[in-house]
Amino acid sequence: MNVIDTTIQAAYIQGVLGFLGALIGAIVLIISIRITARNTLNAHKLEKLAEAKRDMYVELVGEWHKYINIIYSYKLKEEQDFYDDLLKAHLDLNAILHKSSFISIPEIKLELIEAVTSLSIKFQKIVPLTSYWFIYNQDASNEMRKKKMDVELEILRTMRSTAEKFLNLEIALRKELGVKNDLSIEAKIRKLSIRNAELAERCIEQQTS
Structure with a gap:
């Protein structure tokens, strides 16, 4: 093999190696781009999921407080209007609970x-209680007044246990969203809620005594 042939072969080998190197580099670049794109897509999906959770959990808390306010509005509304609002609020809250669980x-x-199960049980208790209240409210006698107060007291006690459950749920939702929970503050809020509920119950008890 002469010098020319050797030079040609060396150049050929160098060219092949250069081509293979470029090909490998291109493959690595493509794989790198695909991995980056996949990671970016996954990060985007996680970000969108976090946003969806945040929006849904905030809506859930709002629906819960609206539900509570509607229940306690039975003294201020006509009977049919109250039950129309109560049913809608119950269905809305039930729906957002299921969507949030998804x-x-x-x-x-x-x-x-x-919470869905507890909500259904309490709803089945609140409806007849408020129905009795509307019946007793039509009679101004002392006997009916006492019965009406007894119903009001039972409604407060029923909603008190439900409120405690949802307070725990709110804490859990904030924790999942990464919102800092201050246990000492939560304890104070819980204590304040219990005290307010007990105060309302005592007021009714004093009126019936």
Whole structure:
């Protein structure tokens, strides 16, 4: 093999190696781009999921407080208007609980489903209680007044236990969203809520005594 052939072969080998190097580099670049794109897409999906959770959980808390306000509005509304509003609020709250459970982590999903069950049980208790109140409210006698007060007291006690459950749920939702929970502040809020409920119950008890 002469010098020319050797030079040609060396150039050929160098060219092949250069081509392979460029090809490998291109493949690595493509793989890198695909991995980056996939990671970016996954990050985008997680970000969108976090936003959806935030919006849905905020809506859930809003629907819960609206539900509570409607229940306590039975003294201020006509009977049919009250039940129309109550049913709508109950269905709206039930729907957002189910929607929230669809995108939540398993632990939160369990709490949300338990809240749905508790909500249904309390609803079935609140409806007849308020119905009795509207009946008793039509009679101004002392006997009916006492019965009406007894119903008001039972409504307060029923909603008190439900409120405590939802307060725990709110704390769990904030934790999942990464919102800092201050246990000392939460304890004070819980204590204040219990005290207000007890005060309302005592006021009714004093009126019936």
